[in-house]
Amino acid sequence: MATNLSAAPQPQLTVPQFKESVLKHLHSTLGTYEEKASQQAWNQAIAAAINEFVYDGVSRTRKTHAGKGTRAVHYLSLEFLMGRLMSNNLQNLGLYEIADAAMTDLGQSLSDILEEEPDMALGNGGLGRLAACFIDSMATLSLPAIGYGIHYEHGLFRQEFYKGRQVERPDEWREFGSSWEICRPESQQTVKLYGYVETVYEQGQSRKVWRPSRTLRAIPWDIPIVGYGGQNVNILRLWESRADKFFDWDVFNSGGYLDAYAESVQAETVSKVLYPNDETEAGKELRLIQQYFFSAASIADVMRRYKSAHGNDLSKFAELNAMQLNDTHPAIAIPELMRILVDEEGFTWHDAWTMTRATFAYTNHTLLPEALERWPLKLIEKVLPRHMEIIFEINSRFLQDEVEAKWPGDDAVKRKLSIIEEGSAQMVRMGNLSAVGSHTVNGVAQIHSELVKKDLFPELNALWPTKFTNVTNGITPRRWMKACNPRLSSLIEKHVDADWPRYLEKLSGLKALADDAAFQKDYMAVKQANKEDFVKVIRELTGIEVSADAIFDVQIKRLHEYKRQHLNLLHIMALYRRLLIDPNYDLHPRVFIFGAKAAPGYRLAKEIIFAINKVAEKINNDVRINNKLKVVFLPNYRVSLAEKLIPASDVSEQISLAGKEASGTGNMKLALNGAITIGTMDGANIEIAEEAGTDNVVIFGMEVDDVEALLAKGYQPADYYRSNDELKAVLDWLDGDFFTPGEPGLLSEVKRNLIESDSFMVLADFEAYSEAQKKIDTLYRDKKAWARAAIMNTASLAKFNSDRSIQDYAENIWHIKAVPAKS
Numbered sequence: 001m002a003t004n005l006s007a008a009p010q011p012q013l014t015v016p017q018f019k020e021s022v023l024k025h026l027h028s029t030l031g032t033y034e035e036k037a038s039q040q041a042w043n044q045a046i047a048a049a050i051n052e053f054v055y056d057g058v059s060r061t062r063k064t065h066a067g068k069g070t071r072a073v074h075y076l077s078l079e080f081l082m083g084r085l086m087s088n089n090l091q092n093l094g095l096y097e098i099a100d101a102a103m104t105d106l107g108q109s110l111s112d113i114l115e116e117e118p119d120m121a122l123g124n125g126g127l128g129r130l131a132a133c134f135i136d137s138m139a140t141l142s143l144p145a146i147g148y149g150i151h152y153e154h155g156l157f158r159q160e161f162y163k164g165r166q167v168e169r170p171d172e173w174r175e176f177g178s179s180w181e182i183c184r185p186e187s188q189q190t191v192k193l194y195g196y197v198e199t200v201y202e203q204g205q206s207r208k209v210w211r212p213s214r215t216l217r218a219i220p221w222d223i224p225i226v227g228y229g230g231q232n233v234n235i236l237r238l239w240e241s242r243a244d245k246f247f248d249w250d251v252f253n254s255g256g257y258l259d260a261y262a263e264s265v266q267a268e269t270v271s272k273v274l275y276p277n278d279e280t281e282a283g284k285e286l287r288l289i290q291q292y293f294f295s296a297a298s299i300a301d302v303m304r305r306y307k308s309a310h311g312n313d314l315s316k317f318a319e320l321n322a323m324q325l326n327d328t329h330p331a332i333a334i335p336e337l338m339r340i341l342v343d344e345e346g347f348t349w350h351d352a353w354t355m356t357r358a359t360f361a362y363t364n365h366t367l368l369p370e371a372l373e374r375w376p377l378k379l380i381e382k383v384l385p386r387h388m389e390i391i392f393e394i395n396s397r398f399l400q401d402e403v404e405a406k407w408p409g410d411d412a413v414k415r416k417l418s419i420i421e422e423g424s425a426q427m428v429r430m431g432n433l434s435a436v437g438s439h440t441v442n443g444v445a446q447i448h449s450e451l452v453k454k455d456l457f458p459e460l461n462a463l464w465p466t467k468f469t470n471v472t473n474g475i476t477p478r479r480w481m482k483a484c485n486p487r488l489s490s491l492i493e494k495h496v497d498a499d500w501p502r503y504l505e506k507l508s509g510l511k512a513l514a515d516d517a518a519f520q521k522d523y524m525a526v527k528q529a530n531k532e533d534f535v536k537v538i539r540e541l542t543g544i545e546v547s548a549d550a551i552f553d554v555q556i557k558r559l560h561e562y563k564r565q566h567l568n569l570l571h572i573m574a575l576y577r578r579l580l581i582d583p584n585y586d587l588h589p590r591v592f593i594f595g596a597k598a599a600p601g602y603r604l605a606k607e608i609i610f611a612i613n614k615v616a617e618k619i620n621n622d623v624r625i626n627n628k629l630k631v632v633f634l635p636n637y638r639v640s641l642a643e644k645l646i647p648a649s650d651v652s653e654q655i656s657l658a659g660k661e662a663s664g665t666g667n668m669k670l671a672l673n674g675a676i677t678i679g680t681m682d683g684a685n686i687e688i689a690e691e692a693g694t695d696n697v698v699i700f701g702m703e704v705d706d707v708e709a710l711l712a713k714g715y716q717p718a719d720y721y722r723s724n725d726e727l728k729a730v731l732d733w734l735d736g737d738f739f740t741p742g743e744p745g746l747l748s749e750v751k752r753n754l755i756e757s758d759s760f761m762v763l764a765d766f767e768a769y770s771e772a773q774k775k776i777d778t779l780y781r782d783k784k785a786w787a788r789a790a791i792m793n794t795a796s797l798a799k800f801n802s803d804r805s806i807q808d809y810a811e812n813i814w815h816i817k818a819v820p821a822k823s
C-alpha cells in the first residue's frame, strides 16, 4: 500500500501530569471534587484533559492548510455513525495506557468511565459507519479533508423489546451536551427555501433571481477527528438548523406566548431527527429539506473558505475543492453549486457545468430499487423552485448534447437516462442526477461496482467508459481492533511491529505462526477471554445464561429481508428440531447471537425480529436440549455494543442473497478479529475469501448468475417447501402455537411471505446453508484447524484497512495529497 505517513508527534505526558490535568478540569471546569464527582463528571474531566491536545491539533492542522492553496476534499454525508469518541481519541493520541494508569491512581476505573459516554449514532447503518471510518482514515493519512453532515438532536432510535417486539424510543445522545463538539457561531450560514423565481432584465440581458420565502440559520458544530498518531486533527462539521428569527418579541408581548416560538420550533425540526429508514425511500418534504439544508450550508462554507483565501476569483474553485457525495442524499448539492456559479457569480452555463462536474464524485451504496432516491418533481418545485429549473436545464443539455450524439433518435434510451422520470407523477431520479453531475462514480466492492455498470447504469457506462470505478470499502483498524480488542492487540504486538494499526499489512507476519502450537494457544486464549467477558454482557442485557465454550455465531447488521436473518432463523429451528427428534444429535454447543434494528415502518423486518425472539424464548427454556443451543437477540445494537461483541465472535454470518449486499463492512470487522465467515459470494465476502484464502471461510449458496438464472426460469419457493421435509416442518411450526403458546398464527406472516413470494430466495439457499453450517461445526471441533483459519483471517485482511480505501479515493478520484500538520 502506498502510504506516506511520517512519524507522528504523540503528546509527551506522564501519568502524574495526566492526573493533574484531569483533577484541574474536575475542579475548575466542572466545579466538583474527587469525593463528590459522578462517573459522568470524571468522563467530562478526562475529555477536557484530552481536548487540550485535540484543540492544539485542530489549530495546527488548520494553520497548515489555511490559505495555502492545498486541494481539499469535502465528504458530504447525511449519516455519520460515530459511536463513542473517548477511547478512540485516547488510542489515536497514544494516551490510553497513561489515562488508564492515571485513573487507577485516582481510584477510578477508566473502562467504567468510558461506558458513561452515549454513542453518537447519527446514522442508520452501513454507509453511516463507513463515513465514520473514512474520516478517521483521512485524518490519519494527513489529508486535507472535512466531513459535512447534520447535527441531529436525536440520533438513531433506541431499540427495546416488549413481549418480543421492537419498540422505538428516542435517542438522547446530547441531553447534557457532548464533550467533543465546539459550536462555531462565527461560521453560521443561511439557507433559503420555497418562494418563486423571477426573471430580471438588466441592460438587455435577462437573469433568474430566486425569491425565497423562508430562511433557516445553519449553525456549525465541529467534532474534532484525531488521526492515528495525533498529527492531524480534522473536523467533522455538523449543521444545526435554527430559525432566522428565533423568538418573536412583538408576538410575545401581545400575548401570543406559544406563537412567539412557532417559527423556531418549525425551523428546528430540520435537524431534530435522523430519518430511521434504511434502504427505503422516505418521500417526505422534511427529508428533502434536510438534504438541501446541509448541502447548501456546506457549499456556502466551502465558498466562504475559498474566498477568504483566494478572493472573489473563483477560477480555481474546482482545482482546489473535491466533493464526495455519500450516496445520493446530498445530490441536490449539484444544482446548488450550479445556482451559485450561474446566478450569483455570473459564470456561463458551460463554465459552471465544467467546474461542477470537476468538483463532484458520487459513491453508490446499494442497488435495491427502493433505496434509489426519486423525488416528486412537484415537491422540488415547491421547496426549491430555482433548483428544479436548473435540473431541467442540466437534463435537457445532457439529453441533447450527450445522449442524442451517442444514440441519435433513440427515444427509449433518452427516456431511460433522463433525470426526469415520466409518469402520472413526474419524478426526479437522484441517482441519474448524481451520475450525470459527477466526474466519477464508484461502487463499494468489486462485484458491486461491476453490477453498478452492468445493471444500474449500463448506458451511462457506455457513454462514459472511464467514469465508473470501484473502491472497495474498509474499516479503521484503530477502532475495530486496537481499541476494541486490547487482548488481541497486545498479543499481536509481541510478534509484529507496533505500528500495525497504520500498516495493517504487517499482520501478514502472523501467517508464519498460523500453525505454531504456542501461538495458536495464545490466540485462542484471547478469544476465550473475550467470550467470557461477553457472557456477562449477555447476562446483563438479557438475563440469558450462555457458555463461553459454545460457538458464538453472530449476525449483526440492519434487519432486512435481503440480509436474510430469517435464513439463519430457519436453520436454528432445524437444529432445534433435530435435537428434539434425537437428543444425541451430534452438535457442538452453539449460541446464535443477533443484533439488528428494523426501520420502524418495515413491517416484515419487525415480524422477523419478533419471530427470532419467540423462537429464542422457547429454545432457551427447553431443558430437553441440554443447553446445546441458545439464541440471543441483543437489544439496541449499536457501535459500542459491536465493539464488545466482535472480539468475542467465532462465526460471522454474511448470508445475503448474492448481488444484493453492496459490500458489507461488519464482515471485515469480524474476520479481522478472527471470526470465520459463513457467507454467500456477495459484496466484499468475495474479496475476503480471496485474501484470507477459500479454506479459511465457508462459502455456500447461489452466485449472482445462479440467482439470475433461477429468476429467469421462474422462482417457485413453494417447490422448495414441498420437497424438503425439514424445511417444510420448520415452516409449518411457525403456523401453530409452539413458539407462541395459546396464540397460534402469530408468526405466520413470516412463513406466508417465504412460501408465497420469498423475494430474497431464502428457501432456495436453505439446504446449501444447512450443509455449510455442518462444515462450521466440524471445523470448530478440530481445534488446530479452527485456530489456523482464524489466525489466517486476522493476518490477511490488510486490504480492508479504510486507509487503503481512502488512499484509493485520494489518488484516483479526489487527486489530493497528504499535508501533515506542522508541530
Ligand code: 8GP
Pocket: 125, 126, 127, 128, 130, 277, 278, 279, 280, 327, 365, 366, 371, 444, 473, 661, 662, 663, 664, 665, 683
Ligand atoms: C450499505 C450497504 O448495504 C453495505 O453493503 C455497504 O457496506 C455500506 O452501505 C457501505 O458502503 N448501504 C447503505 O447503508 C444504504 O444504502 N443506505 C441508504 C439507503 C439509506
